[in-house]
Amino acid sequence: MLRLHDYLPSANGYKIRLLLHQLERPYELVPVDIFSGESRTEAFLQKNPDGRIPVLELEPGRFLAESNAILLYLAEGTPFLPDDxxxxxxxxxxxxxxxxxxxxxxxxxxxxxxxxxxxxxxxxxxxxxxxxxxxxxxxxxxxxxxxxxxxxxxxxxxxxxxxxxxxxxxxxxxxxxxxxxxxxxxxxxAQPRYIEGPAPYTPNAHVSAPAAHAR
Incomplete structure (x- = not known):
């Protein structure tokens, strides 16, 4: 099963979740707390050297970063990506x-x-x-x-x-x-299987934290 490493208030992650829902593709959501440094750990940097979410785990050891690259991968062969x-x-x-x-x-x-x-x-x-x-x-x-x-x-x-x-x-x-x-x-x-998002940020949360690696 696909695993999506994501931070829910990120609109870059939301677009992936929206497409997955509209494709009716099952996936496991793996929350990443960008403010506590979870996206800057050695383990996460092996998934994406840039230390940003979202990251799609296709199978153990195969990862894809950059939200629009993930969209293109998921949409290949579907009506969301034209053949022309x-x-x-x-x-x-x-x-x-x-x-x-x-x-x-x-x-x-x-x-x-x-x-x-x-x-x-x-x-x-x-x-x-x-x-x-x-x-x-x-x-x-x-x-x-x-x-x-x-x-x-x-x-x-x-x-x-x-x-x-x-x-x-x-x-x-x-x-x-x-x-x-x-x-x-x-x-x-109004599209079929539309879902709302992204989740809200907690107001003024983590103000003193290091710059996060997602938006």
């Missing part, structure tokens, strides 16, 4: 966009705000929120005339972008000015 070469490349385009434009900005601000690390980061917060809004504006332009991100089908692209976009308000990023994005979020949530 161009459509598949479009899915990849949005996965790259998510990790370059959405996760580092919306994800980082959400992490700082919800774990009490926002103090003293005023300029960094301003820049990341500005870049987060820029990413949302790009999504809004694309979704104004589309039901889903790629060829009017629900794919990995939607799962990957949904994970951090729908929790943008937790980062103080209002979605009021993005009506097409909000409508798309509702369509994602």
């Amino acid at each position: 070469r161009y459509e598949r490349a479009q899915v990849l385009q949005w996965l790259f966009f998510e990790q370059n434009g959405v996760e580092p900005n919306i994800g980082s601000v959400r992490f700082w705000v919800l774990t009490g690390r926002a103090a003293g980061r005023a300029e960094a917060l301003r820049l990341k929120m500005e870049q987060g809004h820029s990413a949302l504006a790009a999504l809004e332009r694309h979704l104004k005339t589309r039901t889903f991100l790629v060829n009017e089908r629900y794919t990995l692209a939607d799962i990957a972008l949904y994970a951090y976009t729908h929790v943008a308000p937790e980062a103080g990023i209002d979605l009021e000015h993005y009506p097409a994005v909000r409508a798309w979020l509702r369509r994602v949530e």
Whole structure:
């Protein structure tokens, strides 16, 4: 059985759990407390040298890190990943966009705000929120005339972008000015076997802990 090493408040981990649920794939969840250093132990670093979650354990001794790489592995041969070469490349385009434009900005601000690390980061917060809004504006332009991100089908692209976009308000990023994005979020949530997430961070928890290795 698959084993997912994960920290439940992470939206990167949530996207994996959402896909597994929608694929009806059984798996064992292995909680990793990133604040107590569990992702920096020698044992964990053998699973992922970068010391980050999520990590998917395919079988004993075989591990896969990076959330979007895990999504691609799990979706191979399923309707979530198109067979058509161009459509598949479009899915990849949005996965790259998510990790370059959405996760580092919306994800980082959400992490700082919800774990009490926002103090003293005023300029960094301003820049990341500005870049987060820029990413949302790009999504809004694309979704104004589309039901889903790629060829009017629900794919990995939607799962990957949904994970951090729908929790943008937790980062103080209002979605009021993005009506097409909000409508798309509702369509994602209407998909079969949708599950809610990610779990909330405990407010101001672990403020004095070393920088964690997930968002």
